[in-house]
Amino acid sequence: MTPAAAPATDPLAPRLRWFGWGPPTPPGAPEMDLPPEADPLLHELGAADVHQHPVALEDVRLAPSTLDTAPFAAVVGEDAVRTDRLTRVAHAAGRSYLDLVRLRAGDASGAPDAVVHPGSPEQVAELLALCDRLDVAVVPFGGGTSVVGGVNPQRGGHRAAVTLDLGRLDRLVSVDRVSLTATAQAGMTGPALESALAEHGLTLGHHPQSFEFSTVGGWAATRSAGQASTGYGAIAELVAGLRCATPAGEIVCRPLPATAAGPDLRQLVIGSEGALGVITEVTLRVRPAPAVRRYEAWTFPSFAAGAEALRTLAQAAAAPDVARLSDEEEVRMNRLVAAHAAAAPEGQVAAIFGWEGDAEDVERRAARSARVARAHGGRTDPGDGGEQWRAGRYAAPYLRDVLLNRGVLAETLETAGEWSRLGELRTAVTGALQATLGARGTPPLVLCHISHLYADGASLYFTVLAAQQLGAEAEQWHAAKAAATEAMLAHGGTVSHHHAVGRDHAPWLADEIGAAGLDALRAAKGRLDPHGIMNPGVLGL
Known part of the structure; x- marks a missing residue:
């Protein structure tokens, strides 16, 4: 699903296209689309007749920058300070569902006043001192891939905001x-x-x-x-x-x-x-570097059986390096759109096991994993599904862009919990999403997989698909996200296993770490960032 990348002519140019995932595409490049096999999915969601595309870059709403960039140019050089439309829009948000909805609709009102590209740690320190003196908020920016509002510029009461793009710190x-x-x-x-x-x-x-x-x-x-x-x-x-x-x-x-x-x-x-x-x-x-990489597709008779196999593997210190278990809905989705090869026969669930190391070590660990998996009803897929998954494991964000073109809400959220409550946690989050979106007339498909195993628990990764509530996309997703997060906390889960807190999860951080814990973070920020210029709003700080 990866589009062809445009030739890299400017080392400071945005690395992601401004309205979606993937590198900027050259003019006239063909648009990605869903395979015909996905038509039943669109009909099921009620989005089959929707076709929509991002506005043109020149039509994006962008407030003028009033920042005097001369002091910043004195630190990093004139070419390393950018205020052009493309650069500001490309740094206006991360890549969450709502970020893309806003950008595609032409709303870049949160764009930074300037994007500054420091070339050394020393320049970063000098820029922070400068921003502190000038009362300018600072947003650190790496790849811009945050899905929790972590790189969305907020001024936080300061007179301007700049994004520090760290792309030149690449050694x-x-x-x-x-x-x-x-x-x-x-x-x-x-x-x-x-x-x-x-x-x-x-x-x-x-x-x-x-x-x-x-x-x-x-x-x-x-x-x-x-x-x-x-x-x-x-x-x-x-x-x-x-x-x-x-x-x-x-x-x-x-x-x-x-x-x-x-x-x-x-x-x-x-x-x-x-x-x-x-x-x-x-x-x-x-x-x-591993001499051997071995990836296999497995099936289990049920999600519960597969989860029990993963728990046994984790607690016996015998888990594969990669261990993922897809539930029935995720298997069905994979079959429809071929996002990756973790498929299984009707009524069963699918898993991916992967081992990396030297040949003898991989063979020994794979054999041990296989014994445990088979004891829980697991069966190997005779095809090359594991290798297909590894080859396509970065494809899902590209697919989301295509689904947005067809009027589909497509978003992910994740949590982690102890093994003793993991089934309960999955049921509660799935039910919260189904009830909330169903009540809005957009019943969803909720997909889930287990990954990231620990002796005491595992992560749960959810994908949510529903017809967009056109004109109320933000309200629709905010309601679903709040219900899912409340369910996580009520049933033993964390607000985030690996997506971070950002601004989206900040309202629930005190529920996880307590009021005293949040006060401790505020005290650390007050000492290290006394004027509050650093990424205002993330972590609720």
Whole structure:
């Protein structure tokens, strides 16, 4: 589903197209569309006769910038400060469903006054000091892939807002092959990092669905979890050290294997989403690149049986590096639109298992996983469904753009809970979405899969599809999101497993960490960002 990329003529040009997912497409490039097999889905949702497209860029509503950019140009150079229409619109929002609805309708009213491209950690620090003096809000920006409002500029009472695009901070700074650590600048994208590490025979193994565009700094700032985090670990486990520029000075957490020197400041910065400062460098725990990657498709007689198999694997320390279990609705959706190959016969559910390492290790672990899976009714798919899934694992966001063209609300949300309540949690969230959207006359399809296994629980990832309530898209989704989030909290789930808090989840953060916990975060922000210029509104700060 990936469109052809336009030639890269400007290194500071937006990396995502301004109204959707994927790189900018050249003029005249063919539009993506759904396969004919998806027609029954559109009819089922009541969106079969809808055809809509984004407005032209020149028709997007954009407030004029009144910011004097000369002081910023004095720090980074004139070419590294942009106020043109395309750049401002492309940095006006992240890539949530409502972000895209607004942008496609021509609303970029929240765009920053300017986009500034620092070229070094030192320039970042200088820019923060400048913004602090000038009363300008600062929004750190990596790949722009946030789906929780994390990069949507808010002025927060300040006289202007600038976005700091970290795309020029794109170097692999150093590699310690003995200690298996590597230091990368925050603006490196997933493909750039993996390519650079491969030259040293190494890998990080962190592959979120946004891998093509998201960045090292963004992963750390949002507590990202990659698709292989069960085996490789989530980003919070992979960060050994970091540098973070704040208005009050730089936080430097040296890379150490472990320390008892007080609370771990790395964990304060990881997940801080730019509310405290700007992550400029990250030292990561890496591994030798795997000699073998083996991915298989499995089926189970029911979601409960598959979940029990995954629990047993996780608690026996025998889980594959990638372990995903799709429920019946997700299997049906995959069959209709061929988003990826995790399909199964009628009445069964599908799983993807993946192992990476040397040949002997992969063979041994795959055999152990297979014994546990078969004991719970699992069966291997004789085809190459596992490899097909791996080849297409970044496709879903592209598909969402096509569904928007056809009047379909398509959004995701996720949580995590303990094994003892995971079934209850899934039922409650699914029911909340079905009841809320059904009451608005737009009954949804709610898809769910398990991924990211732990000894004590797992994540649940939901995809919601419904006919858009045209003219009331925001009200429709806000109602559904609120109902789903309340269900998560009431049934033992977290408000976010890996999408972060941003602005969308901020109203529920106190329910998860408590009033005293939120006060502690506010106190940290007050010390590091005394004038409140850093990404106002994220984390509710």
